[in-house]
Structure formats: C-alpha cells, structure tokens
Amino acid sequence: MKRFLAIGLVITFLLVSCKTKFDHPDKQIFHYNESSGILSLDPAFSSGQSTLWPCNQLYNGLVDMDENLQVVPAIAKSWTISEDGKIYTFVLRNDVQFHQTEYFPFNGPRYVTAADFVYSLSRILDPEVASPGAWIFQKVKRDAQGKPAFKALNDTVFQIELTEPFPPFLGILTMKYCSVVPHEVVEHYGKDYRKYPVGTGPFQMQLWEEGVKLVMRKNPNYFETDSEGIRLPYIDAVAISFIVEKQSVFMEFMKGTLDFMSGVDPSYKDALLTKDGQLNPEYADKIKLITGPYLNTEYLGFNLKPTGKKNPLLDKRVRQAINYGFDREKMMKYLRNNMGYAGDGGFVPRGMPSYNPERTGGYEYNPQKAQKLLAEAGYPNGKGLPEITLTVSAQYADLCQYIQHELGEIGIPLMLDVAQAAQQREMMRSYQLPFFRGSWICDYPDAENQMSLFYSKNLQPNGSNYTHYVNPKFDQLYEKSQRCTDDSLRNEYYTQMDALLVEDAPFVILYYDKVARFVQKNVEGLGVNPVNMLDLRRVRMR
Secondary structure, three states: OOHHHHHHHHHHHHHHHOOOOHHHOOOOOOOOOOOOOOOOOHHOOOOOOHHHHHHHHHHHOOEEOOOOOOOOEOOOOEEOOOOOOEEEEEEEEOOOOOOOOOOOOOOOOEEOOOOHHHHHHHHHHOOOOOOOOHHHHHHHOEOOOOOEEEEEEEEOEEEEEEOOOOHHHHHHHHHHHOOOHHHHHHHHHHHHHHHHHOOOOEEEEEEEOOOOOEEEEEEOOOOOOOOOOOOOOOOOOEEEEOOOOOHHHHHHHHOOOOOOEEEOOOOOOOOOOHOOOOOOOHHOEEEEEEEEEEEEEEEEEEEOOOOOOOOOOHHHHHHHHHHOOOHHHHHHHHHOOOOOOOOOOOOOOOOOOOOHHHOOOOOOOOHHHHHHHHHHHOOOHHHOOOOEEEEEEEHHHHHHHHHHHHHHOOOEEEEEEOHHHHHHHHHOOOOOOOEEEEEOOOOOOHHHHHHHOOHHHHEEEOOOOOOOOOOOHHHHHHHHHHHOOOOHHHHHHHHHHHHHHHHHHOOEEEEEEEEEEEEOOOOOOEEEEEEEOOOOOOOOOO
8 A cells, every 4th residue: 555655746746747748748637527526436326427437437337439420349348139139249359357446456367258247247237236336237147036137147248138129228338337347346335436437448447536537547557559559548648637626727738838728618618619619720830729529419408298288399390490490500600619510400410320401301501491480479579478487597698698699689588597507407317498508419329329218218217308299200200210120211311301200399499509619739649539539548748
C-alpha cells in the first residue's frame, strides 16, 4: 500500500504541475475535465457520459463498435448467429488479461474465460446489484429458476440464447454494461468495487481522489495492437479533473492545461465559434475543432393520452401547425452557433442508416401553411385557441423562448413552464405534461431504439412511450422489423415507421445533435463517432 501511495503522489505531482509536455517530455498524459463528476467505475452502472468515458478506458466486452457504427471484434474474435436468430455463439481470444493493480494483485496473469462473461452478464440481471442496465437483457431466455441463458461451453466459447429473434442484440452487446469483470475483485470489494475497478481495457486505475482527480495509467498487457503490430495505447496515462464551473474549464483549456474539451457551453460558445459553427479564426493556430453527427434527437413531445377534456393538441392539424410555425435553421444559427443539424426529418437522427428525410418527410418553416392548418382545425389566426403550456428545463429555455415568440406571430399562444430537469422528466414519464421538451440519445446503433418510443406496448409506466402514441399500422411495421434479420429490409421498415410519425406529428423535431470536440494542436488520433464515445487507444501527443 505504501508503494501505491508513493506512485500516486508522484503522478499527482506530475498532473498538478505545469503541462507535462513541457516538464516531462518522456510522459504523455492526456488531460480532460468532467464537470458532472463520476459516481462509479463499475460498468454495471455505466449510465451517462461522465461514467461511460472512463469505463471505456478501463473495460472491454465481447464486441465493440467502430466509428461507422459497425460491430467489430473485441474479446470475442468471431461469432455466429443461429438460423432462427435466437442463439449467439462467441469464440473468445485466449490472450486477454485482467489488470494487475496495486490494490488487487493476481498471482500471475489472470486470463479472461467464457465463465467470466457468464458471471459478468448475469450480474447485470442480479436484483441485488440493481444495475440500471438490466433492461438490455429482457429478451434473454431464462430457466424455471430464473437463471439467464448465458453459457460457457468451454474456456473460449460463450453462448447466449434469446426468447425470440432480436436483430439489434449484437449492437446492444457493445454497451459498457456488457463489460467483463473478475469475480474475485467484485466479491472482495462488494459495493466498493465502484472505487477499485479491474478490467481488461487499455488503461487501468491508478488513483482516484473523488471530486479532485482520477488517474488511469497505460495497461502494459493490453491485447490490441495497431496495423504495425505496436501495442496500444500509445499514451502513458489519462488524468481527469472535476472542475464544476464551465467558464473555469474553458480558461484551463485555453491555458493548455487540458488537452480536450467536449461540447459547447453558452458561456463560451460565441468566443470559440462563428455563427456558422466554424472555429473562430482567432484560435485556428492554437486549437482544433472536430465535429460530426451525434445520435441524439432533441424534440418537443405532445401528450396524446385522451383525458375526456377538450385538448387542442389532440388535433393533428394543430400539432402540424406548431411544426411549421418556426424557423429551425435560424434557431440553430443564432442560438446554437450551428452546433447541431436543424430537424428536417423524422425521429431517427443523422448518422443512422435509416435517416432519410426525402422519404420520411419533415417540417420546414411555413407560417402560411401553419395558419391554414389552424383555420382547418377551427382556430383561424389562432382565435379561440387556448394557451398551450410547454414544460422545459432551464438549459433549453432560450430555444423555447424563441419558439414561443415565433408561434405567437401566427396566433399560437404558448406559455413556458420552466422546471427542474429531474422534475420535468418524472412528470413527463407519468403523463402529467401536455407538451414537454425531451431528448433521446441512442443506446445502441439500431433505429429500433428510437422507434420503440412510439410502440403502443411501451406505454408507461413500464415503457418509454412518453407521448402515448398509438397507431396500429406503426405497431405492425415495428413487429415486422423485429422479426427481420435482413438489415436493409429492417431499415426500410424503420423509414416507413418514421414517415408515419412525421405525418401524425406526436413530436416537434428541434435538431439532431452534433459532436463537438475542441482539441489542443499537439493531440493526434482523436476522432469523433456518432455515439460520442471517448476512445483514447490511438491518441498520440506530439
């Protein structure tokens, strides 16, 4: 333990000194900040970006996802799927080791076996663990005692059996919930495993002073190599700070003490970006901006649950009028500096194979058409239309104030109710809000994830159909898609379903999000991907 503390003190000194590239050119340490804090380093609780990013450095699963959303090998070097689509058989690598750490040293190399995956995935379903990821295995078959069908056929062959075909399942297995963990360490630390993680990833935990600093150092035994046979990762360590105030994070980044900054906060967006979403030329010689589609749809949702009272939002023409009633392009340019793509199609975001606004249709700015629809609904120029309440959190109040003003110009009276984000989400899930702001970040790379929000069997309280949308034709297409193992045909079903949604307008698509990464000039090999995962395996620092 003394040795561990000594190493920790040395690394802490290196990190809190000036930038390591100046004082310690032999060490490459990648610095970033996590303003939200990190609650756990247990992959069973890897929900939310703040936890996903460090867990992605610490753990591996059977399969991974590349930057094109294709499922690729990780610890499983190959796999087969039975003809009926129910049995997945994985052949594992035999050279993957768990981390050797100061706080839990194994007696020699500890290699991953199929039994480790039986343990790790079963743990996600254990009620005593209470993982928020338990839902991902709802289609896994169980025996009479409730034991899930995870089987180790031998040390290197692992099998999963489903109750019915579910084509997105392979993509689900790329989620960090499905990471392999060693039972010895988990059982030794119990709930404290969150602080003493042991995985197989490119980095391993060195030091975590909660709320101050997290340090992960290079795993010298990592199994992946680059195309030239060089063992990954290239850099020596990752250091995460926990500065809460976004303006302070911006200042640290501009000083060069942080190598990377993700996203655009209102406090500095106008300093770094032009209105067209380009990097301010003033900083072009100091930092880089990397952008790309992010599988997140930002929207306003209508509650279509009948209440027995007159509700103008139950009239499709009123919902369509709202969709036509404001200029998304203008909103994105002046309020988001074009850090996102105006919502020109359906619910499936840019970056997904079935994103197809030419086929699904969408809503452009057309106030004349909006007024025509209002008149057809019995509200000429908005006359007689009762005030509509839109519930929104403070973070999105500026966008909704803009929409409020634009809709007011065509006679649609909109009142904003600004609520705490957690309170808004809870009220949305219990159908207490007639009109609400929502967002949906893709959990796995298949449009089933978006379409499931509108399937009638996913109505609350047990599902995610927050709009209470019910359409038998949509349900038929959804069920067909879930029996279809042909990716092209399944995407065709998704496009047809999204077209139905656009016509029925249970939502107002605001924009499809964009990954925005600001990076120091000396950082190379850090790209972007549509799920905004932080991958540091191939990063170099010159």
